[in-house]
Amino acid sequence: MQSEHKDAPGYVPSSAAALDEPLCRRCFRIRNYGEFSRVEVSSDEYAAEVARIVNNPGLVLYVMDVWDMSGSLVPGLAQYVGGSKVVVVVNKTDVLPPEVAPESLRSWVISVVKATGITPFDVVFVSAKRSLGIEELASKVESYGENIVYAVGMANVGKSSVLNELTSRFGQGTVFTASRVPGTTLRAVGTRVKTPFGKTLLVVDTPGLIHGNRVTDSLCADCLKTVVPDERIKARVYQLDPGQSLWLGAFARLDFEAGNHQSVVCYVSSRLVVHRTKLERAEVIYNERADEILQVPCRKCRTKLKDFVDVPVTSQRRTANRLGAREFVVQAGGTDLVLAGLGWITLAGTFFRGTLWIPDNIHVSTRRKLIGGVSARGRRDMRRG
Numbered sequence: 001m002q003s004e005h006k007d008a009p010g011y012v013p014s015s016a017a018a019l020d021e022p023l024c025r026r027c028f029r030i031r032n033y034g035e036f037s038r039v040e041v042s043s044d045e046y047a048a049e050v051a052r053i054v055n056n057p058g059l060v061l062y063v064m065d066v067w068d069m070s071g072s073l074v075p076g077l078a079q080y081v082g083g084s085k086v087v088v089v090v091n092k093t094d095v096l097p098p099e100v101a102p103e104s105l106r107s108w109v110i111s112v113v114k115a116t117g118i119t120p121f122d123v124v125f126v127s128a129k130r131s132l133g134i135e136e137l138a139s140k141v142e143s144y145g146e147n148i149v150y151a152v153g154m155a156n157v158g159k160s161s162v163l164n165e166l167t168s169r170f171g172q173g174t175v176f177t178a179s180r181v182p183g184t185t186l187r188a189v190g191t192r193v194k195t196p197f198g199k200t201l202l203v204v205d206t207p208g209l210i211h212g213n214r215v216t217d218s219l220c221a222d223c224l225k226t227v228v229p230d231e232r233i234k235a236r237v238y239q240l241d242p243g244q245s246l247w248l249g250a251f252a253r254l255d256f257e258a259g260n261h262q263s264v265v266c267y268v269s270s271r272l273v274v275h276r277t278k279l280e281r282a283e284v285i286y287n288e289r290a291d292e293i294l295q296v297p298c299r300k301c302r303t304k305l306k307d308f309v310d311v312p313v314t315s316q317r318r319t320a321n322r323l324g325a326r327e328f329v330v331q332a333g334g335t336d337l338v339l340a341g342l343g344w345i346t347l348a349g350t351f352f353r354g355t356l357w358i359p360d361n362i363h364v365s366t367r368r369k370l371i372g373g374v375s376a377r378g379r380r381d382m383r384r385g
């Protein structure tokens with residue numbers, strides 16, 4: 001049960017009756033009318049909610065969205081988890097392109113998490129939406145032998161959904177409220193379940209942190225529907241020549257200024273418009289035809305994003321006078337430009353010089369290209385498209 005209305009200091013329900021309390025008004029409206037209201041948990045409130053894990057150690061399920069791993073990292077999480085075992089639960093594997101086997105990402109996930117000072121005890125790949133990997137998660141949770149299980153993670157990664165799947169496996173059904181808009185769970189809230197081996201487990205959901213540096217952090221429910229994939233992401237391949245630009249909705253633009261003809265692959269929601277245009281037309285498209293051609297974000301959401309900044313993207317480091325300036329370097333083996341909350345663009349690694357335009361608050365990172373090339377199936381889809 002969702003319970004931001006419960007102001008008791010602990011998240012442990014005081015009695016079985018407490019678990020039967022009616023939903024708070026906000027959660028009732030989310031569940032029954034699909035109404036979303038965005039409420040943010042401040043960093044201080046967040047710290048207060050999760051800091052209690054240090055005093056009541058258990059098993060921490062660090063839930064991450066496979067589609068937005070860097071946006072799923074909780075800043076400073078190491079200080080909150082204390083002596084708890086941390087198991088990384090990589091959720092939303094249902095949206096991965098068909099050519100990516102979740103397990104193939106294991107060592108990458110471990111390295112991403114380790115870089116933040118947390119050594120994962122284990123990594124489990126799940127899809128709460130499709131109930132994939134939940135059986136494995138449930139049996140691991142039971143075998144670790146802890147009495148308390150926490151779900152921790154950034155807003156919207158699917159903590160409440162994963163816990164609902166888990167509690168369902170333990171015969172309890174849907175307990176926690178989940179919704180499309182980040183900032184659904186506002187307080188830590190717990191429920192007790194009995195495992196198949198008769199152990200009583202306290203399962204605790206926690207709020208997610210919203211840092212504002214993911215595209216998805218500030219969008220209305222309609223724009224979220226377009227931007228967040230709810231089916232497998234397909235490689236969308238564009239043959240680009242210098243002098244061309246790609247708009248990803250009206251969120252980001254990649255200008256190709258010099259280099260070799262090459263394929264640029266976009267891994268974004270299939271509902272998001274990717275628009276190829278001549279470089280000299282790119283600005284006009286945004287200024288005059290954003291609503292008609294690029295469609296999202298809507299006018300209102302556009303005003304919430306910060307002004308665009310231009311960051312050089314290059315397969316060759318710039319000369320000395322640019323050293324120290326922000327730029328994205330494309331490795332010879334191929335590089336992903338990861339736009340937090342939006343998806344990523346893969347550059348092949350041949351000669352490329354250009355510019356990424358992106359709202360200043362949106363976090364962009366680079367990594368070695370995640371997907372080793374477009375599969376035969378992807379190429380067929382591309383030709384048909």
Ligand SMILES: Nc1nc2c(ncn2[C@@H]2O[C@H](COP(=O)(O)OP(=O)(O)OP(=O)(O)O)[C@@H](O)[C@H]2O)c(=O)[nH]1
Nearest residue numbers: 128129155156158159160161178179183184185208
């Ligand atoms: N495609 C996909 N979507 C998922 C999955 N799990 C959750 N979602 C969706 O992700 C959104 C957020 O889910 P929640 O469970 O509310 O996420 P949360 O981490 O509890 O979010 P906060 O309470 O806001 O921190 C909802 O629209 C879910 O339907 C999944 O496995 N696959």
Ligand SMILES: [Mg+2]
Nearest residue numbers: 159160184185
């Ligand atoms: Mg939640």
Ligand SMILES: [Zn+2]
Nearest residue numbers: 220223298301
């Ligand atoms: Zn909008």
